[in-house]
Amino acid sequence: MSVPGTGSFGDFVARAHRAGKLVVQPRMGVSDPAAMRIGLLATRKATATAVGTITLDSYTRMGDNANARAALAAGIELNGYPIVAHDPAVTRSVLDGVAGPDFPVQIRHGSPCPEPIVAALIQAGLHATEGGPVSYCLPYSRMPLEDSIPNWARSCDLLAEVRSTGTDPHVESFGGCMMGQLCPPGLLVALSVLECLFFRQHGIRSVSLSYAQQTNSDQDTEALLALRRLATQWLPDVDWHIVVYTYMGVYPRTPDGATGLLEEAARLAVRAGAARLIVKTVAEGYRIPTFAENVAALETAALAAEGCLTIAGDPVDTGIHAEASALIEAVLDLGPNLGAALATAFRRGYLDVPYCLHPDNAGRARSYLDSTGRLQWSSIGSLPIRGVVGPTDTAKLTAAGLLASLSYVERTFDNASLEQEFQAVSDDSSGSTGDDRDPDPGNRSPAARQSA
């Protein structure tokens, strides 16, 4: 028995996009099946055009189903849903009457060995997932690429068989995120395109290309438009769309800061013509979010998207398209088998992810944030982009310097929110309307803050 009539994930997103609606999606996963069902229902009921997510736990991601089962037996709550440890009938009962053509559900995992996961999602009647041979290996494991790549090839082959049931399976590349932060956009864009080409080589006909919001919204817009151009060029014969991830690095800790960053991501997605957005919640900086926090994030994002009408014009070309193109072509030149080409590219340092500790990553490329908050290369190692990037600038890496770069977005949004609160408090206590702002904020006494 499978979930009846589940339509394809790609179709759902395409229909929403044509209707002018940004599809919003949470990261959501708990170990208890009954609770998982409640979470999916809450997502479905949100005032938004939403798709559902089942995020898997860390044991299942590592293929450590023994520890996942032990935790279930001991009643220990995991950081996601252990789809392999649960019986397929249990997962079908989670989805029964919830997942369907009007509410597709995607499995989000983070596994370099996803065959058992793909088998389990197919058994549960699902057909959409996420990842890639590189993006679910380097940031998610110590497994050699030589193993992750064939694992992913077999998993795509397996998922592609779902097409015979009448539904087009969908795979989203996680290449646009990698370590979550401090990876210059050109490399993120290139990896997204390359992984989607890999999926296509393994029989997948419906894909999405990801890009995670970074540190500067002009740079992000340029990156997303480059991603669109490259997808049009390289994926002419498959169904594809672009998905934006709300900031994937150290997240603002104040509720207003967190919400402000999410709203900016929603506007970025609309401006750049993306079809889908993965949201982040106010709990991001602290712990796994509750369902209520996730629903609030979905609704906030949907509202911000609705209110945003401007479509981006042509942003200043700082060379992201040229950089991504050079990377993609350098990998494709290594041979017709994309899996083998990706492995060679990492061995030679043609692809090299800053700050990634994985043994197969060359680790010679480095990045930094410039004074305008744009991500730049400080060293390109063997990346084949010497002709297209400007001069690089190596400063000594220190703990304080790295922490400052990692917390740049958090500080920007938290400070804005604290500043606002401070203004509100002092405006309040001085009876001011806020029109005649004190030109010297230093005059505002701490007492004003305490009176709130």
Place this chain on the structure above:
Amino acid sequence: MDHAAGKEVSADGLSVVLTSVSSDSHTWNLVVLQLVLEELGHQVHNLGACVPDELMVSKCLRLRPDLIVVSSVNGHGFHDGLRLIRQVRSHAELVGTPMVIGGKLGIAGPGCDRSRAQLTAAGYGAVFEDGTGLAAFQSYIGRLAIGQAS
């Protein structure tokens, strides 16, 4: 990153094994903690992400570090950390090696006193939960370095 470690605390500072737990793939925590320790003058063997228990134990048996630092933020750190220290302490050579843990150890925000007490009872010399800041860790390291040198 690896080098043969001596048992004596020398001008090279402490020999520290820095490790994630088996289920946790986060590495920014490891990158930053390595820099913090190196800036204090210590030698760090960073074992990276998703370290299987057996690998971690065999590295420690070979390196005989002065300190083992366990870092985890994925929410499984409490359980993985308890399992890990039992494995480490089952080896006579590692029974007395100082071992600390920190990060975001549970999935519901900073844990209760009971979970901290369980970790200490299992043998962790200190528990640095998220939000503690790095100053407490730095002063712990300072005390350990002085203790070992004398």
